Amino acid sequence: MASDSWALAVDQQEAAVKSISNLQIKEERVKSDTNGVIKTNATAEKTDEEEKEDRAAQSLLNKLIRSNLVDNTNQVEVLQRDPKSPLYSVKSFEELRLKPQLLQGVYAMGFNRPSKIQENALPMMLAEPPQNLIAQSQSGTGKTAAFVLAMLSRVEPAERYPQCLCLSPTYELALQTGKVIEQMGKFHPELKLAYAVRGNKLERGQKISEHIVIGTPGTVLDWCAKLKNCQMLLFSATFEDSVWKFAQKVVPDPNIIKLKREEETLDTIKQYYVLCSNRDEKFQALCNLYGAITIAQAMIFCHTRKTASWLAAELSREGHQVALLSGEMMVEQRAAVIERFREGKEKVLVTTNVCARGIDVEQVSVVINFDLPVDKDGNPDNETYLHRIGRTGRFGKRGLAVNMVDSKHSMNILNRIQEHFNKKIERLDTDDLDEIEKIAN
DNA sequence: AAAAAAT
Numbered sequence: 001m002a003s004d005s006w007a008l009a010v011d012q013q014e015a016a017v018k019s020i021s022n023l024q025i026k027e028e029r030v031k032s033d034t035n036g037v038i039k040t041n042a043t044a045e046k047t048d049e050e051e052k053e054d055r056a057a058q059s060l061l062n063k064l065i066r067s068n069l070v071d072n073t074n075q076v077e078v079l080q081r082d083p084k085s086p087l088y089s090v091k092s093f094e095e096l097r098l099k100p101q102l103l104q105g106v107y108a109m110g111f112n113r114p115s116k117i118q119e120n121a122l123p124m125m126l127a128e129p130p131q132n133l134i135a136q137s138q139s140g141t142g143k144t145a146a147f148v149l150a151m152l153s154r155v156e157p158a159e160r161y162p163q164c165l166c167l168s169p170t171y172e173l174a175l176q177t178g179k180v181i182e183q184m185g186k187f188h189p190e191l192k193l194a195y196a197v198r199g200n201k202l203e204r205g206q207k208i209s210e211h212i213v214i215g216t217p218g219t220v221l222d223w224c225a226k227l228k229n230c231q232m233l234l235f236s237a238t239f240e241d242s243v244w245k246f247a248q249k250v251v252p253d254p255n256i257i258k259l260k261r262e263e264e265t266l267d268t269i270k271q272y273y274v275l276c277s278n279r280d281e282k283f284q285a286l287c288n289l290y291g292a293i294t295i296a297q298a299m300i301f302c303h304t305r306k307t308a309s310w311l312a313a314e315l316s317r318e319g320h321q322v323a324l325l326s327g328e329m330m331v332e333q334r335a336a337v338i339e340r341f342r343e344g345k346e347k348v349l350v351t352t353n354v355c356a357r358g359i360d361v362e363q364v365s366v367v368i369n370f371d372l373p374v375d376k377d378g379n380p381d382n383e384t385y386l387h388r389i390g391r392t393g394r395f396g397k398r399g400l401a402v403n404m405v406d407s408k409h410s411m412n413i414l415n416r417i418q419e420h421f422n423k424k425i426e427r428l429d430t431d432d433l434d435e436i437e438k439i440a441n
Numbered sequence: 442a443a444a445a446a447a448t
Contacts, residue, residue, distance in 0.1 A: 169444070170443095216445055217446085219445085219446060221445095303443085305442090327443065327444055327445085353442080353443045356443090376442060376443095
């Protein structure tokens with residue numbers, strides 16, 4: 001991979017960068033003859049009673065999601081590497097003086113005005129000479145479009161070698177970001193994109209002629225011997241302390257955009273918990289909620305692959321059509337499942353932390369933590385919590401997050417998450433159908 | 442515990 005200059009974008013970097021520095025891979029591939037989608041009974045004619053339940057469910061959902069949209073007065077900390085240089089922020093894409101094909105691509109995607117993070121980050125990313133950036137912005141606020149725009153503005157399509165590298169923590173996110181690159185770059189017909197993901201091997205001595213390489217850590221390391229003369233752009237919704245220190249160590253002389261702690265959560269996402277005493281009760285509570293969560297689309301997170309496949313099978317047995325996605329499946333299946341979910345062919349996706357970060361499916365209005373996110377020591381995983389609930393409430397939309405609590409221990413975890421973000425998570429009782437009716441009306 | 446590379 002010979003090149004004179006580089007742009008490197010790292011998305012959700014706490015995961016991607018950490019895995020680069022800690023690559024101990026023990027892969028067990030599990031064979032499966034399903035494509036990850038579990039289907040059951042085709043929907044029969046609905047009875048009056050079912051129609052009534054549907055209306056109650058819709059009403060409940062509206063009630064739960066309803067909240068005042070807060071204005072966008074973000075408390076952001078912006079640090080420039082050269083404090084004396086003036087601080088630019090742009091209010092329109094025209095001000096950036098992009099190549100016409102690129103501006104056309106931006107508008108074709110339906111963006112009219114830059115989002116908050118784009119206003120601040122774009123001038124820094126496009127500055128000459130190139131400057132590095134470490135940037136934080138809430139989930140669903142346009143980080144991907146920001147760094148994709150920066151990458152595309154640096155690409156010289158006439159030159160046939162890789163000029164940008166984009167690193168993602170998971171296969172699905174790499175595919176998703178690749179799609180954004182293709183959409184925004186569609187008026188550069190010569191532009192080529194290569195995926196450095198599991199299964200795509202580079203033959204010895206094989207030259208890469210694509211302009212942009214996007215991939216996951218292991219394969220990307222395999223492809224690249226070294227990176228030099230490289231502008232680095234790191235984006236994430238969260239920067240846990242140790243990651244923050246690490247980011248500053250590996251990115252020389254960066255500009256910085258950082259959120260204050262109290263600004264990390266989105267008030268547009270209403271958070272609840274459901275109190276149960278064991279897994280079976282959680283399952284029952286989930287079934288009670290099912291009508292409400294399938295009004296639009298929902299993602300259900302489990303702690304392990306095993307729980308996820310168990311839950312998907314149980315829901316399926318109850319007659320619900322759900323999709324299952326976890327890292328034990330083969331990549332072809334994973335691509336097919338996420339594609340079907342995007343198209344709305346399944347309304348519910350049961351998954352693991354593989355889908356916690358970055359996945360952007362606009363129709364997802366509910367996130368359910370069937371298991372609360374905990375780290376390897378059993379402590380609350382606040383970052384993952386924020387990423388998971390951030391699968392809803394994207395780009396200013398409202399969203400609902402429901403946490404299933406099944407013990408004193410998990411209640412304690414939830415309380416600690418609540419304290420960490422200083423954000424009230426309210427009790428929701430799904431066992432009491434009367435009460436649900438009351439909330440719904 | 443999940444995810445991320447091939448050996």
